[in-house]
Amino acid sequence: MxxxxxxxxxxxxxxxxxxxxxxxxxxxxxxxxxxxxxxxxxxxxxxxxxxxxxxxxxxxxxxxxxxxxxxxxxxxxxxxxxxxxxxxxxxxxxxxxxxxxxxxxxxxxxxxxxxxxxxxxxxxxxxxxxxxxxxxxxxxxxxxxxxxxxxxxxxxxxxxxxxTPGMLWPNVHNVNSGFRLALLGSVKETAMDYAEVGFFAAGFLGAHYPDRLAERYNLESIPTTELEIIEAIGRKRGCLGKMNLVDIDRASRILVTEVRSGGLGLLTLETPETMEEEKVKTAAAIAAKAEATKAKDAQRKKRFRDKQRAQRKSREME
Structure with missing residues (x-):
């Protein structure tokens, strides 16, 4: 995202x-x-x-x-x-x-x-x-x-x-940083999807703070996937709709809101070491995207040149 x-x-x-x-x-x-x-x-x-x-x-x-x-x-x-x-x-x-x-x-x-x-x-x-x-x-x-x-x-x-006004930059290339900013309320709701941010929060907490999730939502065990964690939270908090299915958006909003308010305790979502790793991966992803764009532009130019040559050849044969 x-x-x-x-x-x-x-x-x-x-x-x-x-x-x-x-x-x-x-x-x-x-x-x-x-x-x-x-x-x-x-x-x-x-x-x-x-x-x-x-x-x-x-x-x-x-x-x-x-x-x-x-x-x-x-x-x-x-x-x-x-x-x-x-x-x-x-x-x-x-x-x-x-x-x-x-x-x-x-x-x-x-x-x-x-x-x-x-x-x-x-x-x-x-x-x-x-x-x-x-x-x-x-x-x-x-x-x-x-x-x-x-x-x-x-x-x-x-x-x-x-x-000065609070300022984000035009593009947050590090996807995880984008999720963290959204999770902690630095991005307006109109620019984020609560379910996606909720999944990110569930995955991070399940991996790094499983005991906090278990205590906050009275879970006997922590599910293995982000979706299952959100569903477990939804069932504990009564976020049920038709056919007893969990309302994923409502459950995600509960998790995001409680992370922001400190309801899951004192949390730090990144370390200097993980940030160095993410910087390397982000730089590689940006370079790969630039290379793909360059290749796409080259193909488009080639198709244009081929079309021009075909049109010239057609006119010469007339």
Missing amino acids: PIQWFPGHMHQARLEMQAILPKVDLVIEVLDARIPYSSENPLLAELRGDKPCLKVLAKSDLADEAMTETWLSHFEQTVGVRAHAVTTDDVPTIRKLKQIAIRMLPHRRGQKINAMIVGIPNVGKSTIINFLAGRKIAKTGNTPAVTKHQQRVTIGDGFALLD
Whole structure:
């Protein structure tokens, strides 16, 4: 299920971000601690170049604590990058982000600092801005794309934040990343299929957190396929239709909703190691698709040339 959700305001946000970056001292990228890789925007890495970057792993209260520490160490292996985990209700920790950012710019000590804060939709960026500012500045909501336009927010000590709309990239080539983004609510419902996302969640949880599934849905054993897991959940939750058949969509929605809310406990859906493996596979898939497109174009051109030669030969014989 390749995700292709790039509303017009996101395209405009990319252009505005590209234009303003030369005037920015530091980038603060807000990530979802449950999917630090999949919520990391590759367009930002391309645009920011060597500017210092503070990666904030939000919603860490919903993620596996040990894996969050692993991801923090992983990000800080990159030169110019610091990483810090926060929760949406830990105001003191969030307010420390300003001082962390200031320390990353010792050459700007005593001068005004402009930081751009970015993040995918529904990652909690606006909540962080409001806590840093000490007042409600940015709109918050549990749906993607609440922020539509850039705005400048002064948060004291000569420190200003440039808030940008939550931005996905035009195509999420890594299919698993697309599913993870949809599963955690970063993609609007109109751009996803609940059954497909539910199957992905069932497969992942069955493989990595079977005990959570068994406990949450009172299952004596975990079925072996995604469909069977969804059906088992549906029967336990009364998602039955005609002829006592499970309503797959309803059962999938229950699973997706409870993963998002933390109903299945603290979950991290990816590790640095699995992401490296997926990057290799994704690159190979992109290359294979490009090669197939190239071959298809060559065949189309050959058919066109053959048709032209046949038409010329027909005219010569007249």
